[in-house]
Amino acid sequence: MNTLKNLLILMVSVGFLNSCYTFTGSSLKDEKTVQINEFPNNAALVNPALSQQFSTDIQNRFLQRTTLKGTKTNPDILIEGEITDYGITPTTISSSTQQTSAGTIQQSQNKLTITVKVRYENKLHSELSFERTYVDEAVFNSNLSQSQIETSQVKLVTDRIINKIFNDIVANW
Known part of the structure; x- marks a missing residue:
């Protein structure tokens, strides 16, 4: 009896959640077409691959x-914009040290914004x-190479920004 009751509650819950939001974009009303223009990189520090990658990903x-x-x-929908800032700044130097053959080094972190x-x-x-500005960041160890930053941290931050944009437009959150 409890199993049947739990199953019924689960089915009602899934039905309710499905009516609130679907993953097919049905929260858009009558819109059928979208144009997403390239997002030029107008930041002072230019990552040469960022504009193309961000535009393709969105x-x-x-x-x-x-x-x-x-x-x-x-x-029906036009999405356009620009990358206005891209920066890597030091954030912390930890008090813990690491002993190496070259001597003692302190661990530090950088922040990508x-x-x-x-x-x-x-x-x-x-x-x-609407017109809005989206900002996100990631903190990482300063010993990452530029290539590692580009492949992991930039992707992480741009995915989060795209997620925010997508939710604001499609889910109207």
């Missing part, structure tokens, strides 16, 4: 996780349009 997110179709003419300005225009429901 396009893929919307085209793969919604029912929207990409277009270059008369889209990326800022993206986004303009979202919904041509069918203009009240949903």
